[in-house]
Amino acid sequence: MNDVKAGPEEEWVKSGEVRISDLAAELGLTKGTVSRALNGYEDISKKTRKRVMEAATKRGYVPTTQARRLAMGLTETIGLVLPPMPSQPVNTFISEFIHSVSAALHLHGYDLLVHSANSEESEVEPYRRLVQSRKVDGFIIFRTNEKDPRVNYLLNEGFPFVTHGRTARMAEHDWFDIDGEKAFRDATSHLIKLGHQRIGFVGGGKEFFSAQLRLKGFRTMLEESCLEKVPSLEQPGDLTGQGGEIAAQNLLKQTRPPTAILCANDATALGVMKAARELGFNIPEELSVIGYDGIALGAYIDPPLTTLTFSIEESGKEMVNLLMRRLKSPDLPVISKLASAILKLRGSEGPPSSIQNKNMENCL
C-alpha cells in the first residue's frame, strides 16, 4: 500500500503508469518474482501466481516493451523497406501486402517497422542501418532482382530474412514466390487455344527476375505449341503504363501486328490498351490483351482487363511463416514456397478476328 504517486485514486486508471516494481511493492514481492509469475514460470505457487495476475489486471499492468526487449535481447520487430516510389504508382500491392504482413506478424507478437528508401543512397543502406542499430530481428524483402545487393548484404551478415521473389542465390535463403512462368504458360496457352498465332509480349526490366520468368513461360508455351518465336514480338518494358504504351506502338505499327499481347503486369497492360485505342485497334476483337497482378481497377475499365491474379494476403502470411520459422531455429535448412496465379477472364481477350485455322494439335 505504498503511495504509487501522490494524487487521487483515479490515477491508476490512466494507462501505462504502473511498473512492475509498483506491483511488486504492492504485493510484498520482488519484481523478479512478479515477472516469473506473469510469464508462467513453474517455480511460482498457484496462490501467489493468482494474486499477481489479479493485481496485474486490476491495475492494468502492461510491461514496457522497450525494457522487455532490452532484457531479452530481441526486438520482436520485422523490417520492411519500401523501394523508392515510382512517380505514378499504379498498384495497390504494397498496401495490401503491408496489411497482410502486419496482421500475420501480430499473431506472433511481432511488430512491423516500415522504412522508406530514399533514392540517393545505396539500396542496402537502410538495411545496414536497421541491422546495426539492432532495430529489427529480420526482414521482409520484396521485388527482388536477380542479383540483389540487399540479399547479398544480409546473407553475408547472417541476418534473417525472407524474400518475395527469387534471386540468383535462392538456394541460400528462404523465399516465397508466385509461379510466374507457369502463369504465363497458362495465359499463352489460353490465347493459342483461342486461335492466336502471333502473340506479342511486353516484359519488365531485365533486373527483375520475375519478369524474366514470365518471359520464359511465354516462350516455353510458344515452343510447345510449335509457334515460331518472332523476336520483334518480344518488346522490353519497364512495368509502367508509359512503357506499355511505347511497347504497344512498336508492336502494332509492324506490318504484321500481333493479334494478342501479353503484358508483364497490369500497369503495362493499361498502357498497351491506351496505345491500342489510339491506333484504332478494337479490344478484344482486333487485339487481345492480358495483364498480370489482378488489380481491382481492371474490372472497371472497358473492356475489363483479363489478368493473372494471386492472393496477396496469402503471400504475406506465408512469408511471415517462413520468417518466424527461421527466427525460431536459425539453422534449419532453407525452404521456399511457390504459389500459383490464376487467369481471371474479364473480357479483354477473345478469338482473333481472322482465325487462320492451321492444325495445331500435333506439332509436326
Next chain:
Amino acid sequence: MNDVKAGPEEEWVKSGEVRISDLAAELGLTKGTVSRALNGYEDISKKTRKRVMEAATKRGYVPTTQARRLAMGLTETIGLVLPPMPSQPVNTFISEFIHSVSAALHLHGYDLLVHSANSEESEVEPYRRLVQSRKVDGFIIFRTNEKDPRVNYLLNEGFPFVTHGRTARMAEHDWFDIDGEKAFRDATSHLIKLGHQRIGFVGGGKEFFSAQLRLKGFRTMLEESCLEKVPSLEQPGDLTGQGGEIAAQNLLKQTRPPTAILCANDATALGVMKAARELGFNIPEELSVIGYDGIALGAYIDPPLTTLTFSIEESGKEMVNLLMRRLKSPDLPVISKLASAILKLRGSEGPPSSIQNKNMENCL
C-alpha cells in the same frame, strides 16, 4: 586491450557487435564518459572526444536502439494503424502515404510502426495496445470520422497524434486536411461553366466527415449559381466502385437524368463510368464524370478520368511536421493546416450535348 571476445581479429568487422562498454574498456574510459563524448556534452575535452569519435567510427560502433530508448524514456517511434482493407482496394493512397510519412519521420530520427486493425475488435483496440505497451510516442491517423472513437480515446488519454482529416473535435487536436469543400465547389463550378444544369452527386458514407464536406461544397456552388437543388440527384455511396455503379443506375434511370456526375472519390467514379457504359451513355458527350483522389490509373482508362488531385507526399510531410512539433512541446496550442486540391482535367468531362443556354451570369 582486454579481449573483446575470444576470436580472430576480424570479429569486429561484423556489425552490431561492439558495445559502449567495449569502447570504454579499449580507451581506458568509463562508459559514461564515452556516452557523453559521443553525444556532444560540453564537459569532455576536445582531445578525448576526438579519441572516442575515432575509435567509434573505426570499430563501427552504433548504439543499441532499445537501450538508448529505455534510458531516455522515449520510443522515437510513431504508430500508424491501417484500417481494415476493403475487398477491392483501388487506391494507392495508403502506400504513397506510408512512404512519405516514413521518409519524413526518418529525417527526425523517428521510426514508423505500422499496425493493422483486424475488423473483429474495436477500432480503438490497436491504439490502446500500442499506448499501454509504450511502443510509440504518437500516432498518425487518417480517414477520420466525424465522431471518431480513436480521437476520443487519444484525447482522453492525452496522447499525441495528428489526423489526416477533420473531426467533430478538431478544435482540440492538430490536424491536416484537404479542402474538399473548396475542391467540390471548383469542380461544380467547372461543370456549370461548361453548361451543365443537372448535376448528380455520389457521396460517401455519412460517417466520413470528408465526404460530407465535399457534398457541402457541391451544394454551395449550386446555390451560388442559382441552380435548384434536386434531392434525387444526390445519391449516397460508400466510396467503392460497386457503390458508384448502384448510385449511377439510380441517377441515370431517372426520367431526366443528370448530364454530369460528381463523385466523392475515384473508385466511385469508376463504378459510375462502368454503369454509364452499360446503360449506353457516352462519356463525356452524354455524361460528364469527375472523381476525387487523382489516382494515376485514371489517366489510362477511356476516357481518362478527370479528377481532383492533391499531393500525398505533402500531406505526409505536413502531418509529420505537426506531430514533431507536438512531441517537442506538448503544451503548444493546437494548429491545423488546410491544403487545396486541384482539378486535373483529363477528358471525362465536357459540355453537355444539348446546351440549354439560360443566362446564368446573374442569379435573379
Next chain:
DNA sequence: AATCATTTCGAAACCGGTTTCGGTATTGTT
C-alpha cells in the same frame, strides 16, 4: 525425528545505454 527432495521465493546480476553528482587535476588570479 533426522534426512533428503521439492517447492517457492528473494537477491542480485544483467541487458546497454544515459545522466547526475562529486572529486581531481588543471588553469587562472593576485
Next chain:
DNA sequence: AACAATACCGAAACCGGTTTCGAAATGATT
C-alpha cells in the same frame, strides 16, 4: 606560492524489465 575557479572525467544510479542462483520453507521418506 597559495587559493579559487574551471575543465574534465569516474562512480554510480537509473530506465524497466528478465533470468540465474541459492537459500529458506515445506513436504516426503525411512
